[in-house]
Amino acid sequence: MAAIKPKHQRLVLALIALAAILAAGALATWALRNQASYFYVPSEIVANPPDLDRAVRLGGMVEMGSIEMEADGVTIRFVVGDGTARVPVRFKGLAPSLFVEGSGVVAEGKLAKDGTFIADNLLARHDENYVPRELQDMTEHQKDAVISETVGAK
Amino acid sequence: MIAEIGLAALWLAAALAALQLIAGSLSLTGKAESLTGTVRPVAIVQGALALLAFAALIALFARTDLSVKLVAMNSHSAKPLIFKIAAAWGNHEGSMLLWVTVMGLAGAFVAQFERRLPEKTMLATLAGQAFVSLGFYAFLLISSNPFERLNPPAGEGNGLNPLLQDIGLAFHPPTLYLGYVGLSVAFSFAIGALLTRQVGPAFAKAMRPWVLGAWIFLTLGITAGSYWAYYELGWGGWWFWDPVENASLMPWLAATALLHSVSVLASRDALRIWTVMLGVVAFSMSMVGTFLVRSGILTSVHAFAVDPERGSFILVLLAIYIGGALTLFGLRAATVSEGKQFALVSREGALVFNNVMLTAILGIVLFGTLYPLVTEVFDTKVSVGPPYFNPVGAVFFVPMVLILMVGPLLRWRKDSFARIAKVLILPVILMLGAVAVVLGIAEYRGIDGALPFVGIVLAAGLAIASLLPLRERNLLRTPLTTWGMVLAHLGVAVALFGMAVESAYKVEKLVAARVGETTSVGPWKVELRGIEPVPGPNWTAIEADLLASYKGGATSAVKPQSRSFWTPPQMTTESALLTRWNGQLYAVIGDEAQDGRWQLRLWWKPFVTLIWFGGIMIALGGLLSLIGRVAADIRRGVARGRIADRHESRAQ
Numbered sequence: 001m002a003a004i005k006p007k008h009q010r011l012v013l014a015l016i017a018l019a020a021i022l023a024a025g026a027l028a029t030w031a032l033r034n035q036a037s038y039f040y041v042p043s044e045i046v047a048n049p050p051d052l053d054r055a056v057r058l059g060g061m062v063e064m065g066s067i068e069m070e071a072d073g074v075t076i077r078f079v080v081g082d083g084t085a086r087v088p089v090r091f092k093g094l095a096p097s098l099f100v101e102g103s104g105v106v107a108e109g110k111l112a113k114d115g116t117f118i119a120d121n122l123l124a125r126h127d128e129n130y131v132p133r134e135l136q137d138m139t140e141h142q143k144d145a146v147i148s149e150t151v152g153a154k
Numbered sequence: 155m156i157a158e159i160g161l162a163a164l165w166l167a168a169a170l171a172a173l174q175l176i177a178g179s180l181s182l183t184g185k186a187e188s189l190t191g192t193v194r195p196v197a198i199v200q201g202a203l204a205l206l207a208f209a210a211l212i213a214l215f216a217r218t219d220l221s222v223k224l225v226a227m228n229s230h231s232a233k234p235l236i237f238k239i240a241a242a243w244g245n246h247e248g249s250m251l252l253w254v255t256v257m258g259l260a261g262a263f264v265a266q267f268e269r270r271l272p273e274k275t276m277l278a279t280l281a282g283q284a285f286v287s288l289g290f291y292a293f294l295l296i297s298s299n300p301f302e303r304l305n306p307p308a309g310e311g312n313g314l315n316p317l318l319q320d321i322g323l324a325f326h327p328p329t330l331y332l333g334y335v336g337l338s339v340a341f342s343f344a345i346g347a348l349l350t351r352q353v354g355p356a357f358a359k360a361m362r363p364w365v366l367g368a369w370i371f372l373t374l375g376i377t378a379g380s381y382w383a384y385y386e387l388g389w390g391g392w393w394f395w396d397p398v399e400n401a402s403l404m405p406w407l408a409a410t411a412l413l414h415s416v417s418v419l420a421s422r423d424a425l426r427i428w429t430v431m432l433g434v435v436a437f438s439m440s441m442v443g444t445f446l447v448r449s450g451i452l453t454s455v456h457a458f459a460v461d462p463e464r465g466s467f468i469l470v471l472l473a474i475y476i477g478g479a480l481t482l483f484g485l486r487a488a489t490v491s492e493g494k495q496f497a498l499v500s501r502e503g504a505l506v507f508n509n510v511m512l513t514a515i516l517g518i519v520l521f522g523t524l525y526p527l528v529t530e531v532f533d534t535k536v537s538v539g540p541p542y543f544n545p546v547g548a549v550f551f552v553p554m555v556l557i558l559m560v561g562p563l564l565r566w567r568k569d570s571f572a573r574i575a576k577v578l579i580l581p582v583i584l585m586l587g588a589v590a591v592v593l594g595i596a597e598y599r600g601i602d603g604a605l606p607f608v609g610i611v612l613a614a615g616l617a618i619a620s621l622l623p624l625r626e627r628n629l630l631r632t633p634l635t636t637w638g639m640v641l642a643h644l645g646v647a648v649a650l651f652g653m654a655v656e657s658a659y660k661v662e663k664l665v666a667a668r669v670g671e672t673t674s675v676g677p678w679k680v681e682l683r684g685i686e687p688v689p690g691p692n693w694t695a696i697e698a699d700l701l702a703s704y705k706g707g708a709t710s711a712v713k714p715q716s717r718s719f720w721t722p723p724q725m726t727t728e729s730a731l732l733t734r735w736n737g738q739l740y741a742v743i744g745d746e747a748q749d750g751r752w753q754l755r756l757w758w759k760p761f762v763t764l765i766w767f768g769g770i771m772i773a774l775g776g777l778l779s780l781i782g783r784v785a786a787d788i789r790r791g792v793a794r795g796r797i798a799d800r801h802e803s804r805a806q
Contacts, residue, residue, distance in 0.1 A: 009492075009495055009496075010427070010492050013428075013506060016510065017428075017510050017513070020510045020511070020513075020514050020550075021510070021513060021514055021517055023514070024514035024515075024517045024518050024550065025517060025521065027518070027546055027549060028517065028518045028521040028522065028546060029521075031542050031545070031546045032521070032522065032525050032538060032542060035538070035539075035541040035542040036525065036526075036529075036536040036537070036538050036542065037536060037537050037538070037539065037541075038534070038535070038536050039535035039536065039537070055541065057535075057537060069747060069748060071748075072666060073665070073666020073747030073748060073751045073753060074664045074665060074666050074744075074747070074753055092664060093664060093755070094388075094664075094727075094742060094744035094745070094753055094755050095744070095745065097716070097724075097725035097726075097727070098725070
């Protein structure tokens with residue numbers, strides 16, 4: 001570096017900075033393609049399942065009468081539906097307080113071999129004003145179908 | 155009446171900001187020399203009026219005046235006074251009013267006290283400040299009037315989101331806003347310096363205390379926000395890479411880079427253009443953060459469309475200010491003459507390296523935060539979380555920490571690694587020791603992932619390296635600014651150690667327990683003694699009565715709650731914490747399971763508290779530096795005054 005003519009120092013520094021930032025951008029783009037967690041509704045996950053070890057999010061309505069607690073008292077099973085498909089979900093943990101049957105939920109986790117969705121985390125509405133991002137569309141486009149289905153199932 | 159006074163004060167303040175902009179720009183172009191004298195007083199009065207408007211809003215909330223729409227929407231008469239007051243800024247309109255108030259006060263402060271810069275640069279700076287303020291005044295007055303009346307008045311208020319009814323959160327937003335707005339002053343200085351081509355040490359010295367101050371508040375705000383999320387959400391995590399968190403992290407990263415480059419400019423007259431650019435970027439990040447949080451775009455791009463006026467308004471402001479500043483930068487950057495030269499291996503070289511790394515991390519966070527918004531436009535919904543941010547950020551964070559160990563030991567201008575190699579033996583030994591310890595522990599209990607491992611080793615090295623600048627120094631005569639640097643860098647090591655150890659060695663237990671049952675988590679034995687209902691001022695709760703003992707020692711009570719608030723009706727989880735010097739026991743109560751058992755979630759989080767202690771140390775380091783700088787400025791000012799007096803008396 002000492003060999004670089006003083007005249008060009010600013011240019012060299014600018015190029016180094018630019019290179020580092022471009023490298024960061026390239027790395028970020030590559031990583032985002034691999035690490036971003038895609039959002040699925042039940043009919044999509046059934047029709048076109050993601051890789052088994054890939055973290056994804058599954059959103060839909062919790063079917064009426066589907067929540068069951070296993071004997072350990074901390075694992076729950078329930079079914080998420082969107083009017084056309086149904087996906088069984090298994091979750092070990094504390095469910096959020098607004099997680100109830102007939103209401104929307106977004107589960108973060110992975111799809112298991114047997115088609116069960118293993119959730120690490122459940123997102124439900126956590127107050128009157130907040131609805132998880134993915135559920136807002138759900139309420140507009142699919143809620144009617146989901147409700148008629150869950151009511152029919154009763 | 156109070157609401158009308160507040161609104162009137164707000165309009166007047168906006169008018170004065172317009173005057174400040176016009177008078178400032180006209181006298182800058184030399185068209186109206188007579189207006190030059192008005193700019194500073196106008197800035198001061200503008201700040202006072204903004205403060206009056208904010209005080210009016212506080213008064214309305216303190217009295218729960220339900221004839222004001224904002225109060226009715228966000229407060230409730232049955233609420234402790236402190237939360238009534240905090241509700242004033244716990245909403246969109248109030249927080250924007252807080253923003254312009256702090257900005258007005260900052261402008262007033264600059265106008266009153268900053269005398270070092272050439273008057274032209276000052277005028278340009280104050281005009282720039284007024285230009286930015288004006289946009290936010292317009293935003294408030296046109297699309298988010300906080301003083302709007304409700305006719306007829308509401309019978310009772312809607313209440314404040316219970317999650318926000320917490321003392322930590324009452325002070326979280328104002329702290330962050332002080333940081334954001336402090337950066338607006340740095341932005342105005344950068345614009346002023348570019349316009350008048352006065353990018354030099356004097357500019358850097360005027361800007362430095364504002365950058366330092368803003369950075370201290372941002373550091374505290376982020377630390378407090380992290381702790382709030384940790385104990386209030388009941389998820390046991392301390393950072394989620396949530397877009398709202400990222401919105402506060404991005405200005406911090408830019409401010410950290412700016413803080414260091416402004417120091418180089420002030421003491422070495424190098425990095426002129428880079429400092430100006432960071433000044434623009436730092437405040438731009440504050441505005442991007444505010445836009446992300448305030449526009450509703452994070453909930454959904456569709457939510458953005460629901461309230462298009464506000465979102466579009468901020469977006470237009472963003473485009474004007476960021477676009478305008480970058481255009482000015484593009485036009486003027488080439489005309490700023492180059493500063494002093496330095497070799498690659500030098501204090502400047504290390505600071506440039508870390509500046510570039512910080513900027514790269516900033517780019518990664520910005521990219522990851524905006525990516526879901528971009529894909530959503532194309533109808534693909536994704537979310538981006540720790541699997542992206544942690545490893546990709548680490549690629550740049552790790553080399554940065556390594557250089558951070560070396561940088562403060564290097565001399566300015568030109569140095570060689572050979573000179574400091576001997577000193578560096580100590581941190582290298584410590585890092586090797588840390589490697590041995592971590593591998594030893596991994597032998598019998600394993601470790602999740604490589605990152606926490608790297609973090610522990612780096613933290614050990616940095617902890618000792620950060621103290622090295624104090625070697626062979628008379629500690630009593632070491633300047634406060636050096637102490638500040640040492641403390642802040644040590645704080646980084648402490649926080650990093652906490653994060654890494656918590657990630658590597660936390661123990662989690664999820665059980666459904668009967669009353670009387672004992673369970674264990676890590677070194678703890680926890681007994682569930684009972685479940686009781688507990689009444690509160692505006693909630694009722696179910697409380698678990700737990701008795702915890704560390705390695706069979708003395709027992710302490712731990713009482714997590716599940717609270718039901720009445721207005722608005724909502725459930726929240728109140729985690730209970732038991733703090734020891736070496737970590738925290740974290741307990742949460744869940745639902746009732748079958749046959750009278752209750753769900754409990756327990757964590758043993760070794761050294762987790764170091765994360766926030768580290769954050770506080772970083773902020774304290776900043777504070778020491780700030781005190782050191784300001785004291786030096788005052789001493790110099792007094793000395794200059796004395797010399798001037800002497801000259802005067804001699805002349806007589």
